Amino acid sequence: MSPYLPITPSEIADSAVEAAEAGAAIIHLHARDPQSGRPVQDPDMFMQFLPRIKQATDAVINITTGGGLGMALDDRIAPALRAKPEVCSLNMGSMNFGAFELGAKFTEWKHDWEQPYLEGTKDLIYANTFAMLERIMIEVGQQHDVRFEFECYDFSHLETLKYFADKGLVKPPFLIQGIFGIQGGMGGRIENLVNFKMLADRIFGDDYKFSAFGVGRQQMHFVTVAAILGGAVRVGLEDSLYIGRGELAKSNAEQVRKIRTIVEALGLEIATPDEARAILGLKGGDRVDF
Template identity: 35%
Template structure:
C-alpha cells in the first residue's frame, strides 16, 4: 500500500469544455474572468491551474490562440510562479449522423492532430494535457488513435512542455506503457485518472487502487472525480498517494444544493479535506520539484 505523500499539489480546472453557463452563473467566460479566477484559485492554495478558453460572446468552447495568449499573459503578469496547464482535448469528438454513421453530424470537432496542439507550440505553457482515450462519451465518441497521439506528443516534446497524461480507462494505461517503451513519452509520467465520465473509469476506491497499480512505479497521479464525485475524489486521491484536482470544469457544487461561488471556494474546500487528513499543500515552487519541471 502506497502511503499518502508528505506534500501534495492542488490543480484547479478553471472553466473546462463541457460545463455550461446555464449550469452556474459563476463560470468564468472571458479571458479576464478566466485569469482572475485562476489567480484566486492560486491564492486559495492551487499550485497548478488547468486552462480552457471560451468565446467571450457566446460562452462556447474555443481554440482561438489569441484568447489563450490573453489568459496566459494576464496570469503570468500577476503570478509568474503559478504552474499553467493548458488543454489539448478539444478536436477529438465525433458525432455520427443518424442516417449514415460514417458522416459527421453537427457537434463533431475532429481535426488534424497538429492543429490541436498549435497553441502549445506557440505558448509553451509549463504543462499541457494529452488525452489517451478513445471511448463513448454520452451519445458521442471521442477518438484519440495511437498514431494521432504520437503526432501530438511529438509537437509537445519539441515545445519543451511536460504532458499530463489523462487516462479514462485501463486500456489508456496500456497505451501509456507502449508510448513510454517506444520513447514517444519520457518518464516519470505525470498522469491523471478521470473518473465519472460515461463510459470510462467509475469513481470508487477500488478504481483508484486498480489504476494506480497499472502505472509505472515512478509515475505521479491525480484521481479526478466528475460531478458529485469531485470532492470525495480529493480524499480518495490523497489517501492513495496521489495529488488532487477540483474546479468548475469538474463540478459546479460546493455541497449538496449549494453552487460553488468560485474556483477559489472549491480549492479552499479541497485544501481543508487534505489538511484534515494530515496532508500538507505544496506551493508552486515545491510543485515544480514534485512534477519535475
Template identity: 45%
Template sequence: MSRKVIVTAALTGAIHTPGMSPHLPVTPEQIIAEGRRAAQAGAAILHVHARHPKTGQPDQSIAGFGRILPALKETGAVINVTTGGSPFMQVAERVAPAAHFRPELASLNMGSMNFGLYPMQARFPDLPQEWENAHLEGSRDLVFRNTFADVEHVLGACSPNGTRFEFECYDTAHLRNLRHMIDRGLVTGTPFVQTVFGLLGGIGADPEDVTLMRAVADRHLGDEYAWSVLGAGAAQLRIAAMSAAMGGHVRVGLEDSLWAGPGVLAQSAAEQIAAVGKVLDGLGLSMASPDEARGILGLKGAEDVNF
C-alpha cells in the same frame, strides 16, 4: 515534514455550458480572475481552456489563449494548456495553442472513448442558447478521438519545446497506452498521470474504481510516476480525499464540477480548493507551492514559455 500534494484547478473546461451556472468563467477577464482566485487559494497548477467571450463556446484558437495566458502566468502558478480542447475538435486544432505557447505543462488524453454528456439534459432542460443543447445531445453519438497517431502528433508537436504532460487517463487501457509510449521512447522522465473518474464512457467513480486504476498504474508504471485524480461532479471531493490518503495529488475546478456541496453551486474553484485543504489538514498533509510542483514534476520553469 508533511508530504506535499499538488492541487490543480481546472478553470472552465469545455464540458459545462454558461447556462448551467452563472459562476462558470467565460470571458478572458472572468477566466483570469478565476485563475487568480484559485492560485491565491493554493492551486499550484492552473489547467486552462479558452472560450468565445460572447457565447461561451469552447475556443481553441491561439488568439483566444493569447488573451488569457500572460495574465495567468503572473499568478506564479504552473500553467497547463489543454490539448483536449473539446471532444468535437480534431487533434490539429486542439494542439495548436500548446505548440505555439510552449507551456511548462499540457494535458494529453491517452485514448479514444465515448464521451457522454447528454444525461445532463435532464438536469438542465432549459439552457438558453441553442448551441448548449446541441452540445449535450451531440455527445450521444460522439467518440472523443485520441488515436495512437493523434497522441504521437501531440507528443511530437510539444515535447521538443520542453513541455511536459498531464496524461489524462479515463480507463485502464489508457494507462497501458501510456506504457506503450514510454517503451517506444516517446515519453521520458517522470510521467504525471491524471486518472479521471465518473465521466460516462470512462471508468466510474466508486472507491473500487479508484483502487483499480491505482493498481493498474502501479503495474504498468512502477513507482516512477506522479499520480493525481479528478472526480466528475458530486464525486469530486470524495475522489480527492481517496487520492490524498493513497499518496496522490488532486484536481478540482469548475471544469470538473460546478458544485461546492449538495445542491450548492460553487462560486469559484477557490471554494473547492478550500475543501481539499481541510481534507489535507486532517491527513497531516499540505499543498505544494508552484515551485514545489515544478520540482516534483520536473518542469522547465516559467521563464522558458512563449507567453
C-alpha cells in the same frame, strides 16, 4: 448550467489567479468564446489571459490539448504550440465521452448551442488515436520541452502510456491523472480508483506521480481518497459545478480552499508551484512563450 463559470478572458484570468492564491500549484486552462461561452481553441483567445495569469502568480500553467468535443487535432494543439507552456493535458485514448444525460436533466439553457452539444455526445467518438497521440508527444512535447498531464479515462489508457514510454516518446516522471465518472470511461466508484492506482503502481513503479478526480457529485470524496492514497488532487468547475449537495460553487478557488482544508486536516501538505515543478521535472515558467 452555472452563472459562476468564468467565460471571458478577464474572468478566466481572475479565476485562475484566485485559485492559485487559494493554494493551487497547477492551473488547467480552457478558453471560451466570450459572447456565447462555447469552447474554442483560438490561440489568440488563450493569449488574452495567459500573460495576465503568469504576471500575477507563479503557478504552473497547464493548457488543454483536448479542447472541445469534435475539434480537429490541428485546432486542439494550436494554443500549446503558440504558448509552449510547462504542462499540457493529453487524453490517452479514443472513447465514448457521454454527456448526453445532462442534456435531458437540465432545462434552462443560456445559449442555443449548449443542449445540442451535450446531446450530440450520444453519437460521438472522442478521437485520440495512436497517430494523434504520437504527433502531440513529438510536436508539442519533444520539440518544446512540454510535459503532460496524462488524462486516463480507462484502465487501458495506462497500457497506452506504457507503449509510448517504451518507445521513448515520453519520459518519467509521468503525471498520471485518473478520471472517474464520465459515461464511457471508468465509473465513479472508489474501488475503480484503488484498482487504477494499483495497476499504475505495477506498471510505472516510482516513475510517476499519481493524481485523480471524480466528475460531478463524486468530486470531493474522490479527491480526498486520492490524497489519502498519496496522490495529487484536481478540482475545478470543469469537473463539478458544486461545492456541496445542491449548492453551486461560486468559484474554482472555493473548491481549492475546501480540498486544501480537508487534506491539511489529514496531516498532509500541499505543494508550492516550485515544489510541483521539482516533483514533475518541469522546464520552468521562464521558458514559456507568454
